[in-house]
Amino acid sequence: MWLGRISMWDVEGARRAMPHYFSILGGEEEPNFVLARKVPVDFRGNEPLEELRELHREGMDRLRENDLVEKPGKSLLDLKALIADRTLESCTLCEIKCRVNRKDSTGYCRVKESLIASDFLHYGEEPELVPSYTVFFSGCNFRCIFCQNWDISQHRVGVEHVPEFMALKIEEAFGQGAKNVNFVGGEPTPNLPFILEALRHVKAPIPVVWNSNMYMSEEAMELLDGVVDVYLADFKWGNDRCARKYSKVSLYWEVVTRNLLLAREHYRAEFLIRHLVMPDHLDCCTRPVLEWISRSLGRDIRVNVMFQYRPEYRAEMYPEISRRLKGEEMEKAAEIVNELGFRNALVG
Template identity: 40%
Template structure:
């Protein structure tokens, strides 16, 4: 069953989250989220609208994977040129609509949609690469080939620049976090949402936007297993709205190469500073290698707010290495960090605390302050978006 929660009127969210307005007076936030800000205000076209304007001269459905890649390569050059114009303010939303009044039959966005479907069967959308035909069997993400939406609503609990966020919760996840606060959606009841198609998903996004959402926030669970339908939905979406990818960033390079054409703001969750903790708490191999690879690539294409949840007893092994890697490997003047202090024992940890005793409690104030102080020493900007 698809859960629907009513839209939040502007007068109410402004009263409940005054920081969502005040945050834009911070020059660092305005500078680091400049692209997202302009798309949010309809001053610039969202990237999916640019991709949907780049014409290709062949039917993507008739090509094999290699042919699709060749077609995309030539279309990507045009896309990048238009994107540069939009970033410089030379290609506005109004100008794009006038220039491309007649819709091309096939576009770069069509190519991306077909590529996403090809990657999904056998499935290699995420780095588990389970290679399962999800139309016949359940994949490692606990999903079949359908997309399950559990809820969609105006979210007031996100980072201030995002509120109210048009959040869509997709079922399924490629992680098995023992402390997951959203385990019903991601793990135990992943396929109990409403199975929807691309047109219905486009309608949901439109309703969220026209009723006041600043963005569309694809989350879960994890949105990556639902990528084919998400990309296809953008072929039907007729309103301008920034697309946010709220993800564990464990996608394959092939999936990421599709996402960079549509994502206006990355909202990655950077959990662990080493593979041992990732395997023990989320059953994820090669975590640090995959996530850092994807963060390096993603930041070149869109604005980014990195989330890091402080786990009790994991400051030295996870929080410190995560923050140090961000400071040493990503452009400091383009990334915001949200250090999150709201961990609480949930799911399996709450049921079997003796199996994970070090995280069977909330973080202490000393642990949180230690992480905050380290972030300040590194020069990371994290406080304005909390």
């Protein structure tokens, strides 16, 4: 059986794949956002957006050079929050680039102000993450017809918090034993300005997990650099045809692979990549996704090949995915993982 060949929880494998994350947990390193808060950047706030982006690039150079000071007047994290907020005026945070002024109107993602549908200590994530303080935002830039969180991803629901209160909730969760703050949804990308503003006020040394479909714009990726400690990336589709049919997005493969390669170069960022195995999608999606990860990111990366698919939301409209996985599909997925030689994989 496949469970005998690939460990469901290998602590050493997780440590090999995510040493920075474990160093933060051990108190040996600080989370990236804490360091970004120590990078001095001089700006007024009313500069043109492109000028602010140039100052941001200079600030990222200082971060990589470890040019840090305690409590600067204005920091790289402050600048990131400002740029994200200014971007809302013609929103290009995700690759949809609807350019709606989200300070006045709801974007394609169904997000105007950030609404938190739920937040709690989550014990159902990967073992190295739990307990994870998981913040579920409503709204999403995808329209997945099988979405298990459709009640929050496809609707505007939840509570609006001021960023300072969100920071206090993160600190409280850290005090209760949370190993990380895990921003998810829906999708966190439309909520990037709120998240960055909240992190400006967080005093706890808690790692940031970005739990995302990875369909961000390059502009958003620049802002995430130096903030995210772990990209918990949901790599769904192995081709654009399936992405258009089931998630209603274009250029999926180009955008997601681009962003994973960009994230690979981000300051001290690490990966935990999820792939949900879909019925009848082993050859068109599972194999090309895992082959790309192995070839482009390496066999030591932490990858979770998941068998938890169940037909939800509108999946009954698509007979080919209106069922759970068969045993032979699970076996085949595990064989692909073995064949590609992943050394730090979770399967099941």
